[in-house]
Amino acid sequence: MIIGRVIGTIVSNAKEPKYEGYKLLVVKEMNVYGEYEKNFYIAADLIGSGIDEVVMLVTGAAARGSVETNEKGIDAVITAKIEKVFIDGKEIIF
Amino acid sequence: MIIGRVIGTIVSNAKEPKYEGYKLLVVKEMNVYGEYEKNFYIAADLIGSGIDEVVMLVTGAAARGSVETNEKGIDAVITAKIEKVFIDGKEIIF
């Protein structure tokens, strides 16, 4: 899975019917030390994420295995908010 | 998912029967700020996209989960037109 911060939203009116009811968010990838990586992800939000929150993404076909997106043509979903990360015994503050 | 602009079309006569009725488009990837990336995608169009439009792609196995392409041997589909992107509270114009 991937960690990142929610930095934006996508507005789309002409889209596949299966997307109805999903918020599409822009997530900037972070490493486990809370530093930004260069990648951006557009992901469907399953847990009510807000701008600036640090979240966990599932990507690829596994994104379809989540509770609500089964078989919906979605390749990235936000499935959790990150509270804390402990690396080598130290707490990382995002 | 991936953002990009439709820049071309593919013409193919000898192909798998499952592709009948799909338009295959060439999409040049963009980042969320509307700048071109180096990747190109060949994708099946599900929503009637036209040249120069900015669209959203689903790639990989998840592409099969869309309404019309289920089990069709397609690894990239255009599933939405991008109207607006808001990043850090600002609207991005494509």
Added chain:
Amino acid sequence: MIIGRVIGTIVSNAKEPKYEGYKLLVVKEMNVYGEYEKNFYIAADLIGSGIDEVVMLVTGAAARGSVETNEKGIDAVITAKIEKVFIDGKEIIF
């Protein structure tokens, strides 16, 4: 999907039973302008491709969704011959 030119063949006698009857071809990737990329793909041929032809590949799990390769342990298939590509209104000659 990916574009490339068929440049070779693979000969294998000790292999999984599911591969019987498939020709395994070597495809060198091209961009949409007909220029070679550095990647090579080994792909199962579904449409009777010949050496030097420009073809379209489906890769990853989506390769299993094609007519004949369903559940066959194949991660790249040739599914179409490319006749023409139009980019920004101009025909690309391969």
Added chain:
Amino acid sequence: MIIGRVIGTIVSNAKEPKYEGYKLLVVKEMNVYGEYEKNFYIAADLIGSGIDEVVMLVTGAAARGSVETNEKGIDAVITAKIEKVFIDGKEIIF
């Protein structure tokens, strides 16, 4: 599959119901000679891994095929502890 060392843990309270009961660990990738690579993985632990242990990960859609994670929206799982690696007849010590 990928080899890596467990270096941390993720704490998340707001998450998809399907994650209940899984420990999410941070794994730093290693090559087969035991040298660190730059990638980190966040993976669900299936075998009771501890900090500093060298483990094997399954990534992508295949992660869903493991015993306990079938269809759970997980794209990386720890499925084995690495005891020894033999390369060119020599034992690699991690």
Added chain:
Amino acid sequence: MIIGRVIGTIVSNAKEPKYEGYKLLVVKEMNVYGEYEKNFYIAADLIGSGIDEVVMLVTGAAARGSVETNEKGIDAVITAKIEKVFIDGKEIIF
């Protein structure tokens, strides 16, 4: 699919039950001209491969489509031994 040479073995005792009976081998990737690439793969062996043999790998979710690994949490399998490769009409000797 990917070509590579078998260069090592993995020993693991604590692992998912589904791996019982599989040999896990280390494969160093080669290009179609028989030159080594930098990637290593850890793959389940389905065809009785030995050290130094040149083999073909299937990776990703497609690895699950092979005869014996269906739904087993494996993302790379060795499915064939490479006998010969012909590129541009010339036989490549590995």
